[in-house]
Amino acid sequence: xxxxxxxxxxxxxxxxxxxxxxxxxxxxxxxxxxxxxxxxxxxxxxxxxxxxxxxxxxxxxxxxxxxxxxxxxxxxxxxxxxxxxxxxxxxxxxxxxxxxxxxxxxxxxxxxxxxxxxxxxxxxxxxxxxxxxxxxxxxxxxxxxxxxxxxxxxxxxxxxxxxxxxxxxxxxxxxxxxxxxxxxxxxxxxxxxxxxxxxxxxxxxxxxxxxxxxxxxxxxxxxxxxxxxxxxxxxxxxxxxxxxxxxxxxxxxxx
Numbered sequence: 521x522x523x524x525x526x527x528x529x530x531x532x533x534x535x536x537x538x539x540x541x542x543x544x545x546x547x548x549x550x551x552x553x554x555x556x557x558x559x560x561x562x563x564x565x566x567x568x569x570x571x572x573x574x575x576x577x578x579x580x581x582x583x584x585x586x587x588x589x590x591x592x593x594x595x596x597x598x599x600x601x602x603x604x605x606x607x608x609x610x611x612x613x614x615x616x617x618x619x620x621x622x623x624x625x626x627x628x629x630x631x632x633x634x635x636x637x638x639x640x641x642x643x644x645x646x647x648x649x650x651x652x653x654x655x656x657x658x659x660x661x662x663x664x665x666x667x668x669x670x671x672x673x674x675x676x677x678x679x680x681x682x683x684x685x686x687x688x689x690x691x692x693x694x695x696x697x698x699x700x701x702x703x704x705x706x707x708x709x710x711x712x713x714x715x716x717x718x719x720x721x722x723x724x725x726x727x728x729x730x731x732x733x734x735x736x737x738x739x740x741x742x743x744x745x746x747x748x749x750x751x752x753x754x755x756x757x758x759x760x761x762x763x764x765x766x767x768x769x770x771x772x773x774x775x
Contacts, residue, residue, distance in 0.1 A: 590620065634673050
């Protein structure tokens with residue numbers, strides 16, 4: 521993977537935002553690869569296509585690229601809210617690639633991917649409608665709440681200017697493919713409970729430890745009135761897929 525961007529290809533553009541878009545999209549076309557299969561390249565979608573920036577020519581896995589100068593925080597401003605919620609419900613949401621670059625050296629600093637099987641309604645925040653005086657009055661955008669995701673959902677590809685070996689990247693992808701076997705509703709619950717497990721930052725934890733997050737999970741899933749049974753159910757899912765180990769008497773160990 522070549523981490524340097526090529527400013528020469530955007531020399532004709534005056535606005536920085538235009539230069540950045542052209543440079544990062546071209547970089548992605550030349551350097552990104554598929555995590556879902558052995559393909560070492562992705563194909564750019566047609567100009568003007570919404571939501572999808574790249575598609576794997578081998579397995580048709582879809583990706584959307586987001587880039588910025590500064591590191592991505594817990595909240596990322598994104599596109600229209602309702603189409604994104606519909607895409608999650610319909611199972612058509614793409615994988616999201618987050619690229620952070622140095623605008624002086626024009627080099628990729630950090631690159632990570634969030635697989636679509638980790639993207640649920642609980643990490644999409646509805647923004648306020650634009651004011652009546654705005655050009656697109658009433659338009660409602662969204663935020664992606666990266667901070668609500670378990671750390672497992674961020675698959676590093678480049679970290680602090682260093683490329684992660686492809687084999688390790690694809691291993692991280694494969695470890696949670698079991699989520700795709702679940703309903704969209706269930707995978708959101710699994711990811712949210714896993715995020716709580718990760719927040720504990722313990723190798724061994726108890727049900728009582730996880731029940732501390734009961735109110736948080738109730739806010740994320742307001743239609744569910746049986747939070748504790750749902751927590752236990754999702755811990756079983758994580759156990760069955762080798763993420764945690766049940767030690768008996770309400771005790772679990774992170775694998």
